Amino acid sequence: xxxxxxxxxxxxxxxxxxxxxxxxxxxxxxxxxxxxxxxxxxxxxxxxxxxxxxxxxxxxxxxxxxxxxxxxxxxxxxxxxxxxxxxxxxxxxxxxxxxxxxxxxxxxxxxxxxxxxxxxxxxxxxxxxxxxxx
Numbered sequence: 001x002x003x004x005x006x007x008x009x010x011x012x013x014x015x016x017x018x019x020x021x022x023x024x025x026x027x028x029x030x031x032x033x034x035x036x037x038x039x040x041x042x043x044x045x046x047x048x049x050x051x052x053x054x055x056x057x058x059x060x061x062x063x064x065x066x067x068x069x070x071x072x073x074x075x076x077x078x079x080x081x082x083x084x085x086x087x088x089x090x091x092x093x094x095x096x097x098x099x100x101x102x103x104x105x106x107x108x109x110x111x112x113x114x115x116x117x118x119x120x121x122x123x124x125x126x127x128x129x130x131x132x133x134x
Contacts, residue, residue: 013038013041024055028059029061030060031099032060040107043113053130069082070082080098082094111132113132114131115129
């Protein structure tokens with residue numbers, strides 16, 4: 001493991017206090033599994049573990065017709081779900097939201113982030129922002 005790198009296991013919606021704020025955070029292929037109604041809660045909790053002006057990077061996949069698993073269901077809150085099968089043949093219902101660029105910017109604009117930047121590739125997106133000053 002690289003020096004100055006730490007890994008912690010915890011509840012993403014109730015991050016423990018680590019004794020000092022972190023200077024950056026990365027969430028890869030996680031945000032699409034956060035229920036729409038908890039996205040603000042997740043980002044507020046993440047920001048609270050970070051120093052002001054810390055960099056946050058979210059990376060996830062885009063929905064690409066013909067490549068992504070089909071959306072099989074939408075709940076009353078607008079969350080979308082995919083059916084996924086494992087090698088043992090079992091089927092599972094998986095929460096999988098595909099946030100738009102506008103949705104991500106709206107979260108940042110609601111006081112969760114400064115200097116937001118959205119990037120998009122063929123199969124993936126990244127959203128970066130800085131934690132606001134208190």
